[in-house]
Amino acid sequence: MKVSKFGGTSVASGNQIEQLKNIIAADAARRIVIVSAPGKRSDDDVKVTDLLIDLGEKRLKGEPVGDVLEQVVDRYRTIAQELGVEKTITESIQDDMQARAAFSTEDEGIFMDQMKAAGEDNNAKLIAAYFNHIGMAASYMNPREAGLLVNGEAGNAQVLDAAYESLAKLKDRDEILVFPGFFGYKENGQLVTFPRGGSDITGAIVAAGVNAEMYENFTDVDSVCVANPKVIDRPSEIHHMTYREMRELSYSGFAVFHDVALVPAFRHKIPVNVKNTNNPEGKGTLITAEKSETHDKYPITGIAADKGFSIIYVRKYLMNREVGFGRRLLEMIEDEGISYEHLPSGIDDTSVVLRTSEFSLDSENRLLTRIQNEMDVDDAYIEHGFTMLMLVGEGMKETVGIAARGSKALAEAGINIEMINQGPSEVSLAFAVKDRVGDEAIKAIYDEFYATQLHD
Ligand SMILES: Nc1ncnc2c1ncn2[C@@H]1O[C@H](COP(=O)(O)OP(=O)(O)O)[C@@H](O)[C@H]1O
Ligand SMILES: N[C@@H](CC(=O)OP(=O)(O)O)C(=O)O
16 A cells, blocks of 8 residues: 655646546555645745635734635635536635634634644545546545544644554555645644644655555655755756655755654655656655665765754863863753754864754843853854755765865865764764855755766
């Protein structure tokens, strides 16, 4: 049995949903279809999830919501018309949207989550109705009925182990199940969404639950590429990689697959195949636990980059002799509820790399004051506006000189390296550079490792 997830662009129009149907009909093993909310049909289009967030925020501010609500319903109406199921489904989607928009706002998180989930939920109902309309045996499957149990605060659902046992029962169903991505339910019945891009996570959880032979992730590119195709023109494709590589790369900026989705796939040993909805016969990218010979040929599997980092620098003479200095520094960061990313250190100085979105100006000021007053340092300051470049590859461990080649490439491009950090498992190497040279830095590293070579 295969679980096949289709991303936002793959379900954005009637045409794309017909393509989805052809893919499902082409392989009898494809029995569970996970769908996202309709995404962008062109670069200047708006994702339904973004419309729903806009709608929810307007309601919370007490502004009129009629126009956005109509825009959302209109997206579904257009798709339903293209698929010939308008009469069956549009009215029920309209009723559902009106009920959600009128939902209690007493708890804003709960309100926003049920609003956001409308995108996937209504799309799954629409696609199941279309399958039935053309004579395919299919049912919409609600995540609560399926037992997709989660915990956690609004927008950050975490799957519970009990979910896998319940989801295993979906194996016994004869018809095709159309399952909405992006949300689950707490034991008390409260709906909670996963973080943005979280339909990938639903797909991985369901694939693990039914012990699928493959988790197929259909998107709008042929493969995961060595670098973001929006930055590098026609980058090399990656045809095979390990879970560990994909997790590092997606965590560090490869938007194509959600990093959290790798966890259930990895734990339950479900191979993942990222494929293009508009080129389903292509190889795509296979993600498994095993390394392959490609890793020997190409020490760097991928180059990811993400903006929005800050670095706290702390300097104190004889820091190296002060037992507990690092612990106290990290404790202060923890007290602000901030998680840190990297901790590169020298003898008398240390730095902590954090995501800027994790803290406010207030927490920054409190943190610096505490570091200065309680740790008696010579200097402490924070700088913003860094891009973290992440070179990832299982083959790095066996290859000498990767850091040297990377640094040389950046130096030759006139780019200053603000920080270098190698992960202890030696599958990743991070460089921090200023945001304004982030894209140039990716190009320089890509050219160094890939310009003259093509993945086979
Ligand atoms: N290294 C990469 N390889 C392929 N695509 C990437 C990479 N980095 C970023 N992307 C972007 O990810 C997009 C697909 O992810 P996403 O929009 O979340 O798809 P979906 O809506 O199908 O889930 C691609 O269109 C591409 O622009
Ligand atoms: N629709 C949700 C969840 C999701 O996974 O979407 P997509 O498959 O389009 O990345 C979002 O936009 O975040």
